[in-house]
Amino acid sequence: MSQENSPAVQKEEPPTPLELELGNAPGVGLTLEQIRSVVSKAHDVMLPKDDATLMIATILNAYLTEVDKLQARHEKGLTRLMAEKTDEYVSGVQAAVNQLSTSLSSASVEGIRKVFDDHAATLKTFKSNVYLAAVIVGMSALLNVAVFILKAVH
Numbered sequence: 233m234s235q236e237n238s239p240a241v242q243k244e245e246p247p248t249p250l251e252l253e254l255g256n257a258p259g260v261g262l263t264l265e266q267i268r269s270v271v272s273k274a275h276d277v278m279l280p281k282d283d284a285t286l287m288i289a290t291i292l293n294a295y296l297t298e299v300d301k302l303q304a305r306h307e308k309g310l311t312r313l314m315a316e317k318t319d320e321y322v323s324g325v326q327a328a329v330n331q332l333s334t335s336l337s338s339a340s341v342e343g344i345r346k347v348f349d350d351h352a353a354t355l356k357t358f359k360s361n362v363y364l365a366a367v368i369v370g371m372s373a374l375l376n377v378a379v380f381i382l383k384a385v386h
């Protein structure tokens with residue numbers, strides 16, 4: 233390697249027009265300096281700052297930036313979709329719980345009402361039987377009095 237391609241000399245050079253336009257870190261990928269360092273370590277060749285190969289890195293960084301934007305947009309959409317679906321699910325569960333609660337409450341009320349109705353019917357039957365027994369006892373007492381009166385008269 234020559235002296236002008238060594239890393240120490242390269243860092244002291246003024247930035248190229250490409251670097252001035254793109255800034256230190258174009259896009260979301262590696263900086264041009266990082267790419268030059270990786271190529272230098274892997275191939276023992278230091279790319280000049282204005283090498284055309286670095287255009288590929290610029291293109292790929294621009295692509296990564298667009299992919300990053302697209303991913304962020306999809307993330308927002310997915311978050312919104314999941315929030316809507318979760319809200320719908322929670323609403324459905326709440327409606328089912330309310331319906332079940334109403335059903336259980338009405339079933340309980342209906343059960344209690346049925347018990348009270350059965351009890352009222354039993355009491356009504358008991359009342360009728362008590363009246364019938366009172367009539368029978370009363371008729372029996374009158375019949376006994378009549379029999380004693382007839383025996384006494386004879």
